[in-house]
Amino acid sequence: MKRANFVATTAAASGVFALGFELPLKPRLAEAAEGAPAIRLQGFVRIAPDETVTIVSPQAEMGQGVATSIPMLVAEELDCDWARVRIESFPTVDKIYNNPAFGTMGTGGSSSVRGWYLPARKVGGQARAMLVAAAAAKFGVPATDLRTQNGVVYHDASSRKATYGELASAAAALTAPTDVTLKTADKFTIIGKPLRRLDLRDKVTGRAGFGIDVVVPGMLFAAIKQSPVFGGGVGRYEESSILKRPGVKKVVNLKSGVAVVADRYWRAKSALDAMAITWQDGANAALDETAIATAIAAGFSETALVAKKVGDPDAALASAAKVVTAEYHVPYLAHAPMEPMNCTASVTADRCEIWAPTQAPGPVVGVAARLTNLAPDKVTVNMTYLGGGFGRRFAMDFVQQAILLSQAAGAPVKVIWSREEDVQHDVYRPRSSTRIKAGLDASGKLVAWQQRIVSPSIANASPNAPNPPTKADSTSVEGSADKRYTIPNFIVDYVPKDFAVPVFYWRSVGNSQNGFFFESMLDEVAHAAGKDPYAFRKELVADKPRLLNVLEIAAKNGNWGKPLPKGSGRGIALHESFGSMVAEVAEVSVDAKNHLRVHRVSCAIDCGQVVNPNTVEAQVQSAVIYGLTAALFGRITINKGRVVQTNFTDYPMVRLAQAPHINVEIVKSAIAPTGVGEPGTPPIAPAVANAIFAATGKRIRTLPFVRAGFTA
Amino acid sequence: MISFSVNKKRVSVDDAPDTPLLWVIRDTVGLTGTKFGCGIAQCGACTVLVDGSPTRSCSFPVGAVAGKSVTTIEGLANGETLSAVQQAWLETQVPQCGYCQSGMIVATTALLKEHPKPTDAQIDAALTNICRCGTYDRIRVAVKKAAGLA
Missing domain, CATH: 3.10.20.30 (Beta-grasp domain)
Incomplete structure (x- = not known):
């Protein structure tokens, strides 16, 4: 029986004979926590006598290609032969693998390559220095007389050489230098090359091990149903007939839900489906769309928290030659990664072992330790591939359930959610509404911007959040408050309105809605000023060359200004998030029956120094499809305290036939890398909405587009 | 049984x-x-x-x-030798998270058996699978590569 491959590889590797840098791992890692610089090598690089170089990626691989990009950073400075590089997930949760951007092990916020750009290269540089030192000792020459290339150390003066595989054992005994000089960008041979990902062979053969594929000896399977109403709980259920079904071991009341544990997943699932359960709906059973909309509308006249203020927007609006006012709305959204939530846990009296497709293995340790009353060092987290994350897998609910179910069953348990549970028990992108007043002077110049945002707050949902909140939640206003257009009088303020619907990070977080608000409204303002939307934006970023550059590239590649047939149109949007700048031009057509087709999207991204253009292109395409899916179809609604939607039938996804061709141009840059996974998402909804306006004259201020009568 | x-x-x-x-x-x-x-x-x-x-x-x-x-x-593969569809997928670097790709590759295998040189419309009609990573652009390229059209 096949084990999850990423896990199995890791497990096998830790038992590998100790040559090269493979030294007893755990004690070394404990030292590493105290900051000994050499130790990073033991945890990151292993060189075998056959010249294979194994490089560990400390980040979750959920599609973004980070399991290749971070090893590329190490390999660049190590000067090894890329063809001999193998990748491995981290063997354990440890401080040496903490995301430098987070201070714990976690993958999100488009931070992996940003955070590891220097630390991972330093690891490679240290390993190279140790190999050179070993060669210097072997040849009896100064290290400065040696050079390295493709996994070989050369002493040109005596025409001697030694391979890394030959030197690894001696090098491993040396102390790593604390200071290494990193290459300048002009010397890069790996960074910046469109290299193939090292995880894809396993992903085209079915061998890649995702969380749902984990097999542990003696493992049982659990299916789960949670209270349909948020905050509700289990009432009564009839379990005696269920326990008689084949393979069923146990029915577990988790208070917020019920799980059936059986020897095979379908036996658990079909038993759960056969079980009559009544629920205690609790305090939120009356919550619906009307109640939420009413509360949000009221928020517009309540006291707001100022996120950013420049100049005197009130005065500027009062004296403006023209004022444009509009209100925009976006709904709650589910993440719906392809791999439904799942986790496997094995809890015994003195150990807790977890196999999880998680974005946050660091925090998982703390959660598991608290739930089991075990010390954190008794908790092991085994990483698997993630079948998508998009922020959803930062949450701990599915991990907690696996732990509780293993405790209840007295055996390892893998819990798997149905898609219906996934859609109805997500932690959602908050819905959000905004009112914007923009003022133009007599020449059509944008002189005032006044924006209020009313939405649930992700920060308020934290148990440690001050009540009432003392500042505007940055995740609610990001993408509006921090917009870098030159507008002399500017205010964005915020009124939090919280409901029982749990809210969380969704690809690009607040930028996902604020990108739509700001870039759509800007289009309205440009038209009101009688200006071309592209030219209008150019004026607003005239003093910001990187923003101007991506705008110009997208416009050029998107054929901005070239004639189109009637019923077709182009829209443009520019947005900066996670440190990167992205402009997108969408080309759409709308037929007589309101059928909307997005034909082409031209993207330009400036993400600083690109590490792997292959994966950057893929991530921007991915971000566009993710954002386009939400803009076209995405809407989670609430009725009677519960989510109305159930599965891909009523929460539809863009499919191949609806997918536009997406062209991506990456700006050449030697500035340190910035985010890539998320910044492509915010501009697509406004680019398409603006294109629909160009094609039809219809302005869409409420997402998704299907609500405005379009089909796709 | x-x-x-x-x-x-x-x-x-x-x-x-x-x-x-x-x-x-x-x-x-x-x-x-x-x-x-x-x-x-x-x-x-x-x-x-x-x-x-x-x-x-x-x-x-x-x-x-x-x-x-x-x-x-x-x-689909013959030992370590990938099928034409798998090989095209690898060369085109299609998968991201990879979770949906088994289904995509199997569906494409069936498509190319029925239509060895598929049109875009035939590709659209046959590949209705969902990919949340949005690998569709590269999927279309890979299908055509596997069919010898690209």
Whole structure:
């Protein structure tokens, strides 16, 4: 029986004979926590006598290609032969693998390559220095007389050489230098090359091990149903007939839900489906769309928290030659990664072992330790591939359930959610509404911007959040408050309105809605000023060359200004998030029956120094499809305290036939890398909405587009 | 017991006949390359070939494959030699998270058997699987590459 491959590889590797840098791992890692610089090598690089170089990626691989990009950073400075590089997930949760951007092990916020750009290269540089030192000792020459290339150390003066595989054992005994000089960008041979990902062979053969594929000896399977109403709980259920079904071991009341544990997943699932359960709906059973909309509308006249203020927007609006006012709305959204939530846990009296497709293995340790009353060092987290994350897998609910179910069953348990549970028990992108007043002077110049945002707050949902909140939640206003257009009088303020619907990070977080608000409204303002939307934006970023550059590239590649047939149109949007700048031009057509087709999207991204253009292109395409899916179809609604939607039938996804061709141009840059996974998402909804306006004259201020009568 | 073949090997399973083929392949036979995505034949992550026809195994009872031949993603390569579709997928660098790709590759294998030189419309009609990473642009390129059209 096949084990999850990423896990199995890791497990096998830790038992590998100790040559090269493979030294007893755990004690070394404990030292590493105290900051000994050499130790990073033991945890990151292993060189075998056959010249294979194994490089560990400390980040979750959920599609973004980070399991290749971070090893590329190490390999660049190590000067090894890329063809001999193998990748491995981290063997354990440890401080040496903490995301430098987070201070714990976690993958999100488009931070992996940003955070590891220097630390991972330093690891490679240290390993190279140790190999050179070993060669210097072997040849009896100064290290400065040696050079390295493709996994070989050369002493040109005596025409001697030694391979890394030959030197690894001696090098491993040396102390790593604390200071290494990193290459300048002009010397890069790996960074910046469109290299193939090292995880894809396993992903085209079915061998890649995702969380749902984990097999542990003696493992049982659990299916789960949670209270349909948020905050509700289990009432009564009839379990005696269920326990008689084949393979069923146990029915577990988790208070917020019920799980059936059986020897095979379908036996658990079909038993759960056969079980009559009544629920205690609790305090939120009356919550619906009307109640939420009413509360949000009221928020517009309540006291707001100022996120950013420049100049005197009130005065500027009062004296403006023209004022444009509009209100925009976006709904709650589910993440719906392809791999439904799942986790496997094995809890015994003195150990807790977890196999999880998680974005946050660091925090998982703390959660598991608290739930089991075990010390954190008794908790092991085994990483698997993630079948998508998009922020959803930062949450701990599915991990907690696996732990509780293993405790209840007295055996390892893998819990798997149905898609219906996934859609109805997500932690959602908050819905959000905004009112914007923009003022133009007599020449059509944008002189005032006044924006209020009313939405649930992700920060308020934290148990440690001050009540009432003392500042505007940055995740609610990001993408509006921090917009870098030159507008002399500017205010964005915020009124939090919280409901029982749990809210969380969704690809690009607040930028996902604020990108739509700001870039759509800007289009309205440009038209009101009688200006071309592209030219209008150019004026607003005239003093910001990187923003101007991506705008110009997208416009050029998107054929901005070239004639189109009637019923077709182009829209443009520019947005900066996670440190990167992205402009997108969408080309759409709308037929007589309101059928909307997005034909082409031209993207330009400036993400600083690109590490792997292959994966950057893929991530921007991915971000566009993710954002386009939400803009076209995405809407989670609430009725009677519960989510109305159930599965891909009523929460539809863009499919191949609806997918536009997406062209991506990456700006050449030697500035340190910035985010890539998320910044492509915010501009697509406004680019398409603006294109629909160009094609039809219809302005869409409420997402998704299907609500405005379009089909796709 | 229900007997059928999986990737040319004969198997007999004691699952109830109404058990979805997907869970039998994954949990009883032990081949986990075929994925669960929605459970209602919407997303295609569970696509396998039953006597050569693309079939969404999450909604197909194992009782209906008695005596038939099932091919999963694990059955496409010949040892370490990838199939033409798999090779095109690798060269085009299609997968991101990879979770939906088994279903995509199996569905494409069936498409190219029926239409060795598919048109875009035929590709659109055959590949209705969902990919949340949005690999569609590269999928279209890879299908054409596998068909010798690109």
